[in-house]
Amino acid sequence: MRHTPFVPTRRLLLAGGALTAGLMLAPRMAAAQARDNLARVDDLIARMTIEEKAGQLNLQNDPFRWRPEGVNPGDTLDSNQEQTAADIRAGRIGALFNGVGAKTTRFVQDLAVRESRLGIPLLFAADVVHGLKTTFPVPLGEAASWDLDLAERTARAAAVEGGAAGVHQTYAPMVDIGRDQRWGRVVEGAGEDVLLGNLFAAARTRGFQGDDLKHWSSLLATAKHFAAYGAAEAGLDYNSTDMSELELRSVYLPPFKAAIDAGALSIMSAFNDLNGVPTSGNKWLLTDLLHGEWGFAGFVVSDYTSEQELIAHGFAADGRDAARIALMAGVDMSMKSGLYMEHIPGLVQSGDVPVERVDEAVRRVLMTKAALGLFENPYRGSDVRLEARVTGSREHLALAREAGRKSIVMVKNDxxxxxxxxxxxRYALIGPFGDDRVDLFGPWSIFKDPDLAVSLEQGLRAALGDGSSLTVVKGSNVETPLEGGIEAAVIAASQADVVLLAVGESQNMSAEAQSRVDIGIPEPQLALAEAVAATGKPVVVLLRNGRAMELSGAVKDARAILVTWFLGSETGNAVADVLFGDHAPTGRLPVSFPHFSGQSPFYYAHKNTGRPAASRDEGFKAQFRETGNDALYPFGHGLTYSPVQYSPVRLSSSTMPWNGELTASVTLTNVGERPAEEVVQLYIRDRAATITQPVRLLKGFRRAVVPAGGSVEVSLPLKFDDLLFLGADLRPTVEPGEFDVWLAPSAEAGEPVRFTLTR
Incomplete structure (x- = not known):
């Protein structure tokens, strides 16, 4: 199913004024309805006390819907629930987050709609990142599918389950570019490439929001974390980021703009400081760029206490100062800290914050609530029967299985x-993830349904049909040895024809606050792998991971390696589909696998430098002593079950006229015995420019099915706009000269052809 969101035109974005903001915030809404919404909002603002205004900007944890049974009329409330209920009735809270459940939604919303003075509905938000009860592959894994329609469909399914559970807003998609695999939150994004990041940001935004924001199944998308959070120094979560504005605009900002252009109406500010200014206190970023230059009409929400953390950054003197700085910078809604509720009234009274800025923030929040239809239908998501019907449905589980197998990348098949x-x-499934039903979900699966988990063992047994052909031995824990584990694993391996080695990371190792200095397999698992490999039996590695990893020893030397990420609810079935050939692997890496952890940050679109290394034998070149500059497995790499050969690339012309275009073509030949699905990737290199350019840049890709023993021709257009880069003045520019073009299966494969851009 395709969904086309409302996208404001440039003319509307530049028109200015509160009415224009109202029009932009109401997808497909008639102008009269937009005016009515704006009149309603302005009337409310005129009648609100400063405390009630601060309350609309105050976002707190949901203490009512954090457990499945929820809270209902007549239940005894604990002290936290009592206090939160009192604050809602008094208008001191405008939104709650990370509570779900249709059963309690009406009870909680009644506190605001029926028992507060102005009856303004609450906004319910949650971290619905890659599914609610039905869990899909982690975003990095799904990005390995290179399938934008799939990403839109899984986001839509997540929104259906979330919306039916009383959620209005999701804190997703995460659109940070992740080029340092030491950073634990790489798992939440689309990887290292800007184009892939842009496309997945837009697809997921469309999926979450759907056709109509007022529909119960629409979740307000929140692009995060604004901005450059993925470039934290040393890959250390929450660390400082320091970069040129050129790098910021070229690499780290485009996915946010793509999400906004796709209709995203919320942005989350980041934890990091950027060039010395914390992003949650950065007026240039949150106001001048976001609202001024880009015309963003939605609201900015802080990440969990990030405005309070301005104090620890050394950017604010105390909580009052932090609230002032964040609000004046452009943070409209404060998450968890309570600083806005505590300090806005006094800041306005003293004149340190103009009431007009508070009104602006409140208007953005209330217009978003109006766009979601909450004033007309504050109880959307309170239908228990609807929730039961859509949650964990057969359709969603089938989609999870499809997404799982499409996310798997076969990087080796000797x-x-x-x-x-x-x-x-006879197969031996060995490793800590063989019978696991916990770590398969991946991080940010806080609402998962454990009963929906299909382990590797379950999936393989279901596929094999004969339980006696599969032996399962744990062998080791994820990070610690298991007494007698290796001995048992060796016995099982010796009695098997093939070993399936399920090793990698737990979901807690690849997540927020889980930066790693060593991105390799933990030592106990490596010892297990070496012992099993010593039996001489062929080994297939089933790698569980949320980042590109350093592979070494018996893991690296295994006959076959499937990168299986954290695939979610249908993990076992999805892996079995690929492993036994019911479906061929079609995934491609969205991140580069380095040879060693010490190469981090490592990514394909690097600069050439003035001393590029052509071989390891050359001295005084830009290279490490221990390894070359190539990847173990490069960005874009992925094998299928039939080898596909590429012909030399052909161009429709050796020159491209100014504002023109040309076509690049390649013939794919399948030399195997079954059809192959190939992802043909178009890369370019600007050979000489006034701003140095990467050695390659992805500019497009196309999926092609090549019949067994047959050939197909694949053509991709290359347009003048594809050659643009940001110049020294930070404006898009292009210069005449020579360009290399590749049509290749990865960022390190193929031979280029050259054309000349003429003016």
Missing amino acids: GGLLPLPKTGK
Whole structure:
């Protein structure tokens, strides 16, 4: 199913004024309705006390819907619930987050709508990142599908389950570019590439918001974390970021703009400081750029206490100062800290914050509530029967299985070991993730349904049909040895024809606040791998991970390697689909796998430098002593079950006229015995420019099915706009000269052809 969101035109964005903001915030709404909404909002603002205004900007944890049974009329409230209920009735809270459940939604909303003075409905938000009860692959894994329609469909399914559970807003998509795999939150984004990041940001935004924001199944998308959070120094979460504005605008800002252009109406400010100014106190970023230059009409919400953390940054003297700085910078809604509720009334009274700025923030929040239809239908998401019908539905589980298998990347298959036969072989599933039903969900799956988890063991047994052909041995824990584990694993491996080695990271190792100095497999698992490999049996690695990893020893040397990420509810079935050949692997890496952790940050679109290394034998070049500058497995890499050969690239012309375009073509030949699905990737390099350019940049890709033993021609357009880069004046520019073009299966494959751009 395709969904087309409302996207404001440039003319509307520049028109200015509160009415224009109202029009932009109401998808497909008639002008008269938009005016009515604005009149309603302005009337409310005129009647609100300063305390009630501060309350609309105050976002707190939901203490009522954090457990499945929820809270209902007649229940005894605990002290936290009593206080929160009193604050809602008094108009001191405008939004709650991370509570779900239709059963309690009406009870909580009644506190605001029926028992507060002005009856303004609450906004319910939650971290619905890659599913609610039905869990889909983590965003990085799904990005490995290179399938934008899939990303839109999984976001839509997550919104359906979230909306039916009384959620109005999701804190997703995360659109940070992640080029340092030491950073734990790489798992939440689309990887290292700007184009892929832009496309997935837009697709997920469309999926979450759907066609109509007023519909119960629409979740307000929140692009996060604004901005450059993914470039934290040393890959250390929450650390400082320091970069040129050129780098910021070229790499880290575009996915946010893509999400906004796709209709996103909320932005979350980041934890990090950027060039010495914390982003949650950065007026240039949150006001001048976001609202002024880009015309963003939605609201900015702080990340969890990030405005309070201005004090720890050394940017604010105390809580009052932090509230003033954040509000004046452009943070409209304060998450969790309570600083806005505590200090805005006094800041306005003293004249340190103009009431007009408070009114502006309140208007943005209330117009968003109006766009969501909450004034007409504050109880959307309170239908228990609807929630039961859509949550964990067969359609959603089928989609989770499809998404899982499309996210798997086969990076190695020596001797054509895979796919494996379902009969006639004995298999040993060895490793801490073989029978796991916890870590398969991945981080930010806080509302998952454990009963929906399909472990590797369950999926493989279901596929094999004969339980006696599969032996399962844990062998080790994730980060610690298991007494007798290796011995048992060696016995199982010795008795098997093929070893399936399920190793990697737990979901707690690849998540927020989980930066790693060593992105390799934990030592106990490496010892297990070495012992199992010593039996001489062929090994297939089923890698569980939320980042690109350093692979070494027996893991690196395994005959076959499937990168399986955290695939969510249908993990076992999805892996079995690919492992036994019911579906061929089609995924491609969205991140580069380095040879060593010490190469981090490592990404394909690097600069050439003045001393590029052509080989390891050359001295005084830009290279490490221990390894070359290539990847173990490069961005875009992924194998399928039939080898596909690429012909030399052909261009429709050796020159491109100014404002013109040309076509690049390649012939794909399948030399295998089954159809192959290939992702043809178009890269360019500007060979000489006034701003140095990366050695390659992805500019497009196309999926092609090549029949067994057959050939197909694939053509991709290359347009003048694809050659643009930001010049020294930070404006898009292009210069005449020579360009290299690749049509290749990865960022390190293929031979380029050259054309000349003429003026």
